[in-house]
Amino acid sequence: MKDAFGHLKPLSEIRNNAGIPFLTPDVAPGTHCPMRMASVICEEIEGLSSLLVGMPECTTYSRMFSQSAQGRKGELHWLYVLDSREIVFGCRDGVIEAVRKMEEKGAKDILVIGTCIPDLIGEDFESIAYELEAETNSKTACILLGQFKNISYPAGSYKTMEALVMLMQPKQRNQRSVNVLGRSPKEEHSPKPKLFAYLEESGYQLRYLGPKSSMEEIKEAPDAVLNIVVSPYTLPMARKMEQKFGIECVALQEIYDTPGIEQAYRRVEDILGCRIVCMFREDEQALRMKEEAAGKLLRDKRFLMTLRVDLPIPLTGYLIQQFGMYPVLLHLEEFYPEDHRYVSEIKKLGYDPLVCRIVNESGAYGLLEKLSPDLGIGYLADAEKCVTWVDNMLDFYGMIGYERTMAILDRIMGALDQNKGEEEECHGLA
Amino acid sequence: MSGQWQYWTGSWGHWIRIKERRKNAMGLHRFKPVPSGRMGVLWTLATIRDAAVIEFGCMGHMLYAGTSLKRIGIQDACRLYSTHLNESDISMGDTSRLEKVIETVIKEINPRVIFLTPSAVPEVIGIDLHGFCRQVQARFPDNRLIVLGSGGFDKQLHDGVRETLTTLVKELTGSAGLTPNRTYNLIGSCADLFRFQEDKEELVRLLRETFQMEPLCILSSDTEIAGIEQMGSAHINLVIRREGKEAARELYKRFGTPYVCGRPYGVKGTTAWLEEIAEVIGYEGSREFIRKEEQFVWSRYRTVSPNFQRLLRSEPENLALSLGGHIDVVKGILEFGCTELSFPQARCWCDSPAMEEEGIPYLKEEEWIEIIEGHDKGLLMCSAEALEWGGKKTELQISNPDLKWRLYPFEPPFVGYRGALNLINLWINSCEA
Numbered sequence: 001m002k003d004a005f006g007h008l009k010p011l012s013e014i015r016n017n018a019g020i021p022f023l024t025p026d027v028a029p030g031t032h033c034p035m036r037m038a039s040v041i042c043e044e045i046e047g048l049s050s051l052l053v054g055m056p057e058c059t060t061y062s063r064m065f066s067q068s069a070q071g072r073k074g075e076l077h078w079l080y081v082l083d084s085r086e087i088v089f090g091c092r093d094g095v096i097e098a099v100r101k102m103e104e105k106g107a108k109d110i111l112v113i114g115t116c117i118p119d120l121i122g123e124d125f126e127s128i129a130y131e132l133e134a135e136t137n138s139k140t141a142c143i144l145l146g147q148f149k150n151i152s153y154p155a156g157s158y159k160t161m162e163a164l165v166m167l168m169q170p171k172q173r174n175q176r177s178v179n180v181l182g183r184s185p186k187e188e189h190s191p192k193p194k195l196f197a198y199l200e201e202s203g204y205q206l207r208y209l210g211p212k213s214s215m216e217e218i219k220e221a222p223d224a225v226l227n228i229v230v231s232p233y234t235l236p237m238a239r240k241m242e243q244k245f246g247i248e249c250v251a252l253q254e255i256y257d258t259p260g261i262e263q264a265y266r267r268v269e270d271i272l273g274c275r276i277v278c279m280f281r282e283d284e285q286a287l288r289m290k291e292e293a294a295g296k297l298l299r300d301k302r303f304l305m306t307l308r309v310d311l312p313i314p315l316t317g318y319l320i321q322q323f324g325m326y327p328v329l330l331h332l333e334e335f336y337p338e339d340h341r342y343v344s345e346i347k348k349l350g351y352d353p354l355v356c357r358i359v360n361e362s363g364a365y366g367l368l369e370k371l372s373p374d375l376g377i378g379y380l381a382d383a384e385k386c387v388t389w390v391d392n393m394l395d396f397y398g399m400i401g402y403e404r405t406m407a408i409l410d411r412i413m414g415a416l417d418q419n420k421g422e423e424e425e426c427h428g429l430a
Numbered sequence: 431m432s433g434q435w436q437y438w439t440g441s442w443g444h445w446i447r448i449k450e451r452r453k454n455a456m457g458l459h460r461f462k463p464v465p466s467g468r469m470g471v472l473w474t475l476a477t478i479r480d481a482a483v484i485e486f487g488c489m490g491h492m493l494y495a496g497t498s499l500k501r502i503g504i505q506d507a508c509r510l511y512s513t514h515l516n517e518s519d520i521s522m523g524d525t526s527r528l529e530k531v532i533e534t535v536i537k538e539i540n541p542r543v544i545f546l547t548p549s550a551v552p553e554v555i556g557i558d559l560h561g562f563c564r565q566v567q568a569r570f571p572d573n574r575l576i577v578l579g580s581g582g583f584d585k586q587l588h589d590g591v592r593e594t595l596t597t598l599v600k601e602l603t604g605s606a607g608l609t610p611n612r613t614y615n616l617i618g619s620c621a622d623l624f625r626f627q628e629d630k631e632e633l634v635r636l637l638r639e640t641f642q643m644e645p646l647c648i649l650s651s652d653t654e655i656a657g658i659e660q661m662g663s664a665h666i667n668l669v670i671r672r673e674g675k676e677a678a679r680e681l682y683k684r685f686g687t688p689y690v691c692g693r694p695y696g697v698k699g700t701t702a703w704l705e706e707i708a709e710v711i712g713y714e715g716s717r718e719f720i721r722k723e724e725q726f727v728w729s730r731y732r733t734v735s736p737n738f739q740r741l742l743r744s745e746p747e748n749l750a751l752s753l754g755g756h757i758d759v760v761k762g763i764l765e766f767g768c769t770e771l772s773f774p775q776a777r778c779w780c781d782s783p784a785m786e787e788e789g790i791p792y793l794k795e796e797e798w799i800e801i802i803e804g805h806d807k808g809l810l811m812c813s814a815e816a817l818e819w820g821g822k823k824t825e826l827q828i829s830n831p832d833l834k835w836r837l838y839p840f841e842p843p844f845v846g847y848r849g850a851l852n853l854i855n856l857w858i859n860s861c862e863a
Contacts, residue, residue, distance in 0.1 A: 018516055018517065022514070024534060025513075025527065025530035025531050025533075025534050026484075026511045026513075026530075026531045026534040026535055026538070027489045027492070027511060027512045027513060027514050027531070028492075028509070028510065028511045028512070029489075029492060029493040029496050029510070030489030030490070030492060030493045030512060030514065031489065031490075031493070032490060032493065033488065033489070033490020033491070033493070033494070034490075035490065036490070036494075055466060055550040055583075056463045056464065056465050056466040056469060057465075057466060057468065057469060057491050057494075057495075057549070057550060058491075059459065059462070059463055060462045060463065060465055060469070060831075061490075061491070061494035061495070061498065063461075063462050063815075063831070064494060064497065064498070067833075068819075069460035069461060069819065070460075076460075078458060078459065078460055079458070079459040079460070079461075079462075079463060080457050080458055080459070081457040081459060081463045082457060082583075083456065083457055083583065083584075084582065084583035084584050086457070087554060087583055091457075094456070094457055094458075097458075098457075098458045101458060116488055116549075116550065116551055117550055117551070117554060120520070120551060120554055120555075121554070146488075147488035147489070147490050147514075148488055148515050148516050148517055148519075148520055148551060149516075149517055151514070151516065359489060359514065363538070
């Protein structure tokens with residue numbers, strides 16, 4: 001067992017995203033490239049054009065995500081392939097000319113996405129954007145997404161969303177305008193959080209900004225008095241908006257515990273000047289009762305987290321603090337700067353799980369089983385699992401507050417109950 | 431005012447800079463660009479069973495290459511791995527990841543041959559994969575390591591296909607004497623060509639029925655390592671795309687195996703191909719089969735021939751062929767349409783500057799876009815991507831990039847007698863629609 005996990009690091013030793021070791025040296029098939037997320041987001045945002053700069057590989061495969069060269073509203077999603085001369089001398093002139101051509105063809109807001117090779121040769125995309133601003137009428141933002149620097153896909157999302165701030169202009173503040181960063185207006189996979197329904201009933205205009213928003217909505221965003229963040233992918237966007245337009249932000253995506261949620265709601269209350277905390281007392285009580293009931297079953301349970309859990313470190317912190325659960329191993333798709341705080345809290349409580357990136361899904365379960373967990377949380381490729389497993393954690397994305405924590409506990413308890421039932425059935429048959 | 435003056439906004443220096451940039455913006459594409467040599471290598475290797483490919487590079491590329499290969503119908507063939515790379519690997523030129531992955535792959539599936547390919551990043555930083563391979567091969571005596579695809583940035587898809595076919599033959603083929611029964615190798619059946627599986631099946635059928643010959647190796651779309659190793663035992667090599675010529679020459683040099691180059695399209699074209707093979711192997715084969723196949727196609731053709739003849743007399747432009755794709759595909763279909771059926775030729779193009787011929791030049795994206803935009807009459811056959819964008823009939827697709835999943839490998843072919851009938855069927859339905 002030592003051989004299989006000897007190369008992994010404990011959570012406390014992780015300083016940044018690049019320091020997360022792979023579970024296995026062989027990558028098959030590996031995780032998505034950040035370029036994918038950027039391409040998908042660009043295709044979905046109405047009014048946003050994109051220019052993907054890279055080698056034939058990136059540009060060809062990007063068409064799997066951004067399938068058409070032209071969007072529904074005339075957006076252009078074009079590709080720029082570097083030749084051998086540009087790899088040596090840089091692609092600045094070619095990219096600038098390409099953006100000019102896109103502008104001629106009607107592109108207004110353009111995101112230039114640099115992939116591995118432009119990042120590797122050190123092309124200065126920031127100055128390209130600066131020069132383009134002076135030369136063209138369109139608004140251009142640039143991001144660099146070399147996968148050797150941005151190991152997994154989340155960077156593609158948060159850097160793209162952050163770059164959109166470069167396309168915004170200051171607006172007159174509207175005291176009733178609130179941005180929700182990270183949920184799309186047409187979100188269907190998860191119910192609208194109660195907080196947002198309540199704010200809307202109270203007369204606030206909520207602007208949901210996510211990949212399905214339009215540039216028109218995004219450009220209106222600086223009129224808000226508050227940004228409520230519901231996704232790790234939009235926190236850098238909120239920080240940038242705070243810096244550029246002075247819009248305060250409350251990040252709710254990483255908070256699972258009742259005192260934390262109450263504190264965050266109180267901040268929203270203070271900024272907006274309306275009653276919020278007292279309106280959710282019932283939910284708070286319901287969560288407390290659920291936690292009490294779950295406590296007996298979850299205490300000391302050894303668990304591990306695998307893929308597609310939005311924020312494994314804050315969630316682990318909650319499960320330890322609230323229930324005394326024992327984290328054995330965490331798959332981290334991304335290590336966010338905000339995670340440091342939770343890491344030290346986990347360490348203070350006397351826990352230090354192993355961390356890894358699962359990049360060979362087919363062999364992962366066989367290895368992880370050796371750690372004898374009582375519970376697995378997160379997606380893992382179609383393995384026949386003997387351990388109780390909560391496979392789907394993805395649909396909690398975009399949810400926040402008491403109801404999200406309750407839903408997560410319900411799912412974990414449901415999996416444990418089902419497993420218990422199956423075990424009893426097995427014993428009965430035996 | 432001429433188009434260029436609209437850019438003149440300031441000093442002459444500024445104007446020269448802008449002109450320079452216009453020249454430089456050569457890499458701008460709306461559509462998928464011509465794939466790189468590295469992609470050609472990977473797509474050619476990916477169909478070989480009981481082997482593994484390890485790409486030394488960032489993992490995203492292999493993930494998407496794998497998905498693309500599944501889309502074009504390649505299942506359960508070569509196992510694809512990558513190593514991933516991070517900043518320190520790049521700055522230190524560190525190849526230890528690659529060695530570890532080789533170890534793990536051998537432990538997991540123990541493939542007889544492991545192909546090592548670089549992605550664009552190690553190519554830029556100049557990692558010497560050949561040197562690495564020489565260094566570590568001794569550690570893995572039972573597993574052959576072969577490096578492919580380190581050919582530089584000017585290499586395109588077809589260079590990669592050629593390199594792979596040639597290297598496979600050079601590195602893996604051994605001598606075992608001729609097989610007792612008549613056998614052949616099909617060289618150049620590769621996954622990058624549209625309908626590669628169907629075309630291969632038609633050729634295998636023709637050779638089986640005409641000469642009672644079975645393939646030893648179908649390089650590379652339907653083979654395992656053992657098949658490549660015994661290529662030297664075949665009686666003839668059939669090269670069905672020009673990238674395979676070098677491999678056939680190599681086999682001729684080493685084993686004296688004769689070869690025939692050609693991709694058979696049309697009725698006469700297919701018969702001529704079979705006759706050439708007959709001459710080379712010294713066996714006439716079943717003339718009866720050829721006669722029946724020809725008759726089968728022509729009898730059906732006769733039912734629509736009056737329609738074609740009427741169009742050729744009154745509106746020949748409606749039957750003018752505009753074809754774009756691989757040179758051998760374009761040339762073959764063009765010859766069938768223009769020579770055997772007397773259709774007029776419109777503008778045709780191929781997808782590699784190194785392969786252009788008179789009448790079939792290589793056209794850049796902006797040039798073939800003009801053809802598609804201006805196309806209002808005639809039969810336009812090219813990639814699905816271009817056809818769909820131009821609002822044309824995607825059923826006339828003859829080349830990639832494709833837009834669909836191809837899980838069903840039993841569509842009609844383009845080559846051989848069945849291919850000829852398929853083309854006639856497509857053409858009559860298109861010009862009458």
